[in-house]
Amino acid sequence: MSEAIKNRYEFVVLFDVENGNPNGDPDAGNMPRVDPESGLGLVTDVCLKRKIRNYVETVKEDTQGYKIYIKEDVPLNRSDREACADMGITETDDKKVTEELK
Template sequence: MSETIKNRYEFVVLFDVENGNPNGDPDAGNMPRIDPESGLGLVTDVCLKRKIRNYVETVKEEEPGFQIYIREDVPLNRSDRTACESLGIHETDEKKVTEGLK
C-alpha cells in the first residue's frame, strides 16, 4: 500500500436487526436509539465505523496493510513504533522513533 488513495470511495452498509440493540445510547441507559417519527432504530456513523474496523481486524488479522492504527488498549507509541519498523525506520540510541516521525 505504498500508493496514496487518489479517489474517493463511498459504500453502503445494510444490515437487519430484529429484537436486538445494534447501537445503544449510553446517555439513555443503553436503550436503543429510535427515530421518534418512524419508530425505526438508528445507528450512528461511529457505530458503523467500529463494526467495520472489528470486521477488518477479525478477517484480515495480522495481514500486512490491514492493521488498524488506533486500537483499544494499545498506546499510540506502540502503534508508531510498529508503523515505523514496517517502513524501515528503526530506533537508535540517539534517535527515538517518535522523533523520526516529526
C-alpha cells in the same frame, strides 16, 4: 501510494438487527439510540466505521496492507511504534519514535 487509495470508492453497508442493540448510547445507560419521530433505531457513523474495521481485522488479520491503525483497547503509542517499525524507523536512546515522526 497504493492503487486503492488513488481512487474514490463508495459502498453500502446493510445490516438488520431484531431484538438487539446495535449502537447503545453510553450517556443513556447504553440504551438503544432511537429516532424520536419514527421510533426506528439509529446507528452512528462511528459505530459503522468500528464494525467495518473489526470485520477487516478479523477477515484479513495481519495481511500486509490491511492492518488497522486505530484498534479497540490499544493505545496509539503502540500503534505508532508498530507503524514506524514497518516503515523502518527504529527507536534509539537518542531519539524516541514520536520525536522521529515530528
